[in-house]
Amino acid sequence: MIQKKVCMLGAFAVGKSSLVRRFVDNIYSDVYTTTIGVRIDKKIVNIGDETLSLVLWDVHGEDSYQNVLSAYIRGMAGYLLVVDPTRPHSVDNATNLKNLIDTEIGPKPFVVVMNKCDLKEQWLITQDDLPDWANDAELIIEASSKNDTDVNLVFQTLAESLLQNRQAQ
Amino acid sequence: MNVTPSSVSEYLQSIGGITDNPAYLHLDDSNQIVDWSIQLNDHGLKLFDAQMITLKNFSFLEGLLPCPNNPLVIPRMQIASTQYSDLHMFSTPLGQWIILLDSTCASIQAQLEQQSRLSSELLTGG
Incomplete structure (x- = not known):
């Protein structure tokens, strides 16, 4: 089975x-509940005939720990890359993370999640x-x-992209 | 009982770590398991049948191999729900070494402090 490491990145909360x-x-x-360090989970997804294990x-998302992010x-x-549209500065954090990734390990497939769409009346930014x-x-x-709005779609979209990348290589 | 490999004990001594009964995994250069210690189970892994242990039991290593020559430390990994571990990885001429050191107490304390601070920030529009 193919296995891929996927990171959840974004500002705290x-x-x-x-x-x-x-x-x-x-x-x-x-x-x-704030996360300390990194929590690791595993989930198996099916993409067509292929099975992919996402680690x-x-x-x-604590800013003071960005030095260990590498x-x-x-x-x-x-x-x-997760942002909270009720807190627009979470986009600035996402920008910094994207730049760090591109610099440290080069561009990788990613999906932007505009989270908390149940609070859409409180959103201060749009796409x-x-x-x-x-x-x-x-x-x-x-x-x-x-x-539970489009959570599976988020992971499924990235998983499909990872598989396509692998097939293209 | 396993005898701690000298590569592991020397590394632990160099960082001032506890050298008794460490949790370690030893891989050869082609990522085949050479040896491991039962203490890995103290970090949330479930390694019961020695004959059945493969790299698949260590999914957290996905993407991380091969181990670098210079030690790499990945702090505060939560592999099981309540346990925090610092992952140390390095290579020697004898192969690749992965060591897990317990960091649960310090991590829980840091979590409590961070929770308090960030909750306050959120309340004040952070």
Whole structure:
């Protein structure tokens, strides 16, 4: 079976861990629990006739730890870049992360997640407000772990892209 | 009982780590398992049948191999739900070495402090 490392990246409290919990265990909690370091999960997805094992690295979003981020992203095949449109500065954090990745390990397939679409009336930005780098994403997806809106689509889209990349190599 | 390989004990001594019964995995240059210690199970791994252990049991190593010549440390990995481990990886002429050191106590303390700080930031519009 093909196995790929995927990192969950974004500012703190944008909902990275909630996306993983919804995707892996189909559970959601309203209580915010900060991640320390990195939590590793695994989930098998089926893409057509192929089976892909995603090793999910849910990386903390704390700014002060960015110096160890290089170690966490080592060997990743692709990533989810998560922003919280109710907190526009989470886009600045995403920009910094994208630049760091491109510099450290080169461009990798990624999906932008505009998370918390259950709070859309509180969103302060839309897809049109995202910086130019978002045009390089496989897809920009509005999702909600709380309502289970398009969470599977997020991971499935990245998984398909990873498989296509592999076949192209 | 396994005798700790000298590559592991010398590395642990160099970083001031505890050298008794370390959790380690030894791979050859083609990523085949040469040796491992049962203490890996203390880090949330479930290695029961020695004959059945393969690299698939170590999915967290996906993308990380081969081990670099200079030691690489990946701190605070949560492989099991309640356990935190620091991953140390390096190569020697004898092969590739992966060591897990428990960092649960320090990580839980850091988590409590970070939780308090970030929750306050969120309340103030952070």
